[in-house]
Amino acid sequence: MTRTPVNVTVTGAAGQIGYALLFRIASGHLLGSDVPVKLRLLEIPQGLKAAEGTAMELDDCAFPLLRGIEITDDPDVAFDGANVALLVGARPRTKGMERGDLLAANGGIFKPQGKAINDHAADDIKVLVVGNPANTNALIARSAAPDVPAERFTAMTRLDHNRAISQLAAKTGAAVSDIKRLTIWGNHSATQYPDIFHAEIAGKNAAETVNDETWLADTFIPTVAKRGAAIIEARGASSAASAANAAIDHVYTWVNGTAEGDWTSMGVVSDGSYGVAEGLISSFPVTTKGGAYEIVQGLEINDFSRTRIDASVKELADERDAVRELGLI
Ligand SMILES: NC(=O)C1=CN([C@@H]2O[C@H](COP(=O)(O)OP(=O)(O)OC[C@H]3O[C@@H](n4cnc5c(N)ncnc54)[C@H](O)[C@@H]3O)[C@@H](O)[C@H]2O)C=CC1
Numbered sequence: 001m002t003r004t005p006v007n008v009t010v011t012g013a014a015g016q017i018g019y020a021l022l023f024r025i026a027s028g029h030l031l032g033s034d035v036p037v038k039l040r041l042l043e044i045p046q047g048l049k050a051a052e053g054t055a056m057e058l059d060d061c062a063f064p065l066l067r068g069i070e071i072t073d074d075p076d077v078a079f080d081g082a083n084v085a086l087l088v089g090a091r092p093r094t095k096g097m098e099r100g101d102l103l104a105a106n107g108g109i110f111k112p113q114g115k116a117i118n119d120h121a122a123d124d125i126k127v128l129v130v131g132n133p134a135n136t137n138a139l140i141a142r143s144a145a146p147d148v149p150a151e152r153f154t155a156m157t158r159l160d161h162n163r164a165i166s167q168l169a170a171k172t173g174a175a176v177s178d179i180k181r182l183t184i185w186g187n188h189s190a191t192q193y194p195d196i197f198h199a200e201i202a203g204k205n206a207a208e209t210v211n212d213e214t215w216l217a218d219t220f221i222p223t224v225a226k227r228g229a230a231i232i233e234a235r236g237a238s239s240a241a242s243a244a245n246a247a248i249d250h251v252y253t254w255v256n257g258t259a260e261g262d263w264t265s266m267g268v269v270s271d272g273s274y275g276v277a278e279g280l281i282s283s284f285p286v287t288t289k290g291g292a293y294e295i296v297q298g299l300e301i302n303d304f305s306r307t308r309i310d311a312s313v314k315e316l317a318d319e320r321d322a323v324r325e326l327g328l329i
């Protein structure tokens with residue numbers, strides 16, 4: 001049977017994450033090894049030539065699942081009929097730029113993109129925002145798309161989730177595949193909270209297995225939360241391949257489901273669960289099935305976790321207030 005290709009739009013396609021991401025989408029890792037895709041690459045005018053170069057390389061791979069590539073600097077064209085949108089392109093913070101300036105600059109990108117998604121995307125559109133500040137950029141895009149169900153806008157905390165699993169595996173000597181039910185709460189920023197109190201290592205509670213609150217507070221949490229900065233320091237450039245890998249994992253899990261007994265972390269619109277103000281796009285533990293996700297309910301939150309979740313959610317609320325003041329939402 002010939003399947004209809006899925007339209008996948010990638011913004012910031014000529015950037016470093018784009019370069020690591022596009023080949024894996026085209027080879028079937030985003031949606032599945034039997035799902036053909038059509039790529040739409042959105043860039044700013046200065047990025048179009050480099051995007052064309054990447055498209056030439058994609059052609060040269062002769063990927064059987066890749067059914068077309070279109071390159072444009074027009075969001076209305078890029079999101080026309082889009083089923084999946086990966087919003088990677090963002091304005092990086094430059095020297096002397098205040099946080100408010102960064103939010104304003106990104107508002108100029110994510111507001112029109114949200115509107116273009118609202119007006120042109122397919123009814124089943126799923127959006128992943130990677131570009132930083134990812135949670136608040138997702139909030140801006142979502143607010144500009146009132147006709148799209150709010151739960152279709154998500155922000156990426158899967159890289160943090162994967163980083164936390166890897167750190168926990170290294171600490172305990174466990175295999176990565178033995179670690180389940182880890183949670184990233186809050187913002188994709190240094191305030192994020194990687195929570196191992198509900199995690200399991202080979203079926204045993206992770207916090208009890210580790211049994212070392214000093215390591216948890218002073219090593220594990222800051223290592224995961226500041227990993228992005230450590231990569232920049234070491235590599236001289238921000239995480240690209242691991243970020244692309246996490247974007248693939250995020251969408252693949254959203255579309256294809258979490259394993260029985262496990263969950264993942266996604267930045268999703270809060271319904272008020274766990275005291276996170278309704279409407280904020282915050283990271284939660286979620287299960288996915290049939291292309292939809294649900295926030296895991298009923299987890300007991302201890303004092304150690306509560307303080308840290310609250311701090312990260314407060315930062316999200318502050319960012320929301322700042323973009324509201326700027327008229328972006
Ligand atoms: N959520 C997460 O876990 C992570 C997020 N990031 C973020 O992802 C973003 C992209 O990172 P890189 O690829 O390394 O950056 P990059 O600077 O290499 O590429 C960004 C690309 O976006 C393009 N762009 C800028 N404005 C655009 C617009 N309005 N429409 C379309 N394209 C536009 C630029 O021309 C550039 O080609 C950054 O904001 C970075 O901070 C990076 C790592 C992890």
Ligand SMILES: O=C([O-])CC(=O)C(=O)O
Binds near residue numbers: 159227228239
């Ligand atoms: O810190 C950055 O700029 C990139 C990022 O989001 C990460 O690696 O987590």
